[in-house]
Amino acid sequence: MESRKSELEPVDPRTAQQLFLDHKETECTESTVRNHRYHTSEFVEWCEENDVDNLNDLTGRDLQALRLWRKESSDINLMTLNNYLCSLRVFIKWCGSVEAVPENLYDKVMRPRVSPDDQQAEETLRRDTRMLLTEQGIAPDSYLNRA
Template structure:
C-alpha cells in the first residue's frame, strides 16, 4: 500500500474543485460540486472521515445507496463518472490508493435510455405557473420558472441576462456571451440571439423588476436581471429554486403518499431535488422543447430559439410519438 496522507472527503472535494476551476466553466464546477456532495454525505453517514480508509466495498455500497435513492441510471452514471475523476485526483495527491477510480463501476446505459431523461410535463408546468401567478405573482421564483418554460433556455443563459437585456417595448430578451465577466454561454458567440417573449410573460418580468428585484450590481458592475441581495443569482441557487418550485406539494397533494412533515425533500431545503417529481432546470428545458414540437413549431425554429442542433434535438429532446408527428404533418399536407 502507498504512503497516504490523511484527508477528509469534504476537504478533498474543495481541493479537487479548486484544481479544476481554471479549466471548467462556472456551471461545470457547480455540477461537479453537486454530484460530489452526495458522496460526501454518504461518507458522513457512514463515519468515513479519512479518504485513506476508502475501499472498493465502500464504493460499491455508495453506488447501491445512490441507486436506492431512486435516481435514473443516466443520472447515476453521470455522478459515478465524476466520482471516478475525483478519485483519480485524490490518488495524485496521496489521499487514496492508486487505481481506486477503477473500483467505481459505471452502470450500462443504452442510447435510448440515455435520451429518455426526465422532463417537466406540460400539465405539470401549467399547474406550477398557475399557482405562482395566483399566490407568488412576479416573485423571483415566478420569473425564473416563467422564463425557463417559455423560452426553453439553459440555466446559464438565464443567469447571463442583465437588466438592460430585457426590452419590454419590443417584447424580447437579448442573450449575450460575456465570458470576461463570468457569464459565458455554452456555445459562445454563436449562442447570442434575441428571444421573443409573449406579452403576459413580459408583464411578469416587468412587475418583478418593479417590485421584487433587488437593485444591486454584480462583481463586474453589471446589473443582473435575476438577483439576490448580494448580486447576480448563482447557478446553484437557480437550480435549487427550480427543484423547490416543481415539487407537487407546493401547489397540491403529494402524488407519492409522503407526509410533508416527514419528507426530507420538504423539510431540508438543500434536499429538494430528492422529490421524485421535482425537476431540474434542464428538465424544464427538455419539457419546453418537447411542448413546442408537439404544438407544431417547426424544428428549425425550435433549434434557433433554444440554441440546439437538429441532431441533438432529435436524439435528446424530441419525445413525440410517431403518431403525434404524423398528425402534425397532416396539418401541413393537404389532400391532392
C-alpha cells in the same frame, strides 16, 4: 498493500472535496464545477453517515456501498446514476493523484450499463428543454445552471 497505504497522506472527505473543487475551478466551466460540487457533496454526506473520516481507508467495497446508497436513497434512473458515478470517478481519480486514495481506486467505480435508447432519450430531453426555454425568451444556460 500496507506499504502502498503508508504512501498515502491522510485527508478528510470535506477537505478533499474543497481541494478538488479549487483545482477544477482553474480548468473547468462554472457549470462543470457546480456539477462536481453537487456530486461530491453527496459523496461527503455518505462518508459522514458511514464514519469515513480519512479517504486513505476508502475501498472498492465502500465505492460499491456508495453506489447502492445513491441509487436507493433517491430512486434515480440509470442515466442520472451513470452521470453521478462519472463525476465521482473523476473525483476519486484526482484523489489518487494527490495521494489521498490508492492511485487506481477510481477503476473500482462501477457504472451501470446505459442503453443507447436511454442515452438518446436523455439527449432528446435536453434538446427539447433548451428549445422550450429559448421559445420563452429564457437563456437556457443561465436557467439550467442556476444554483
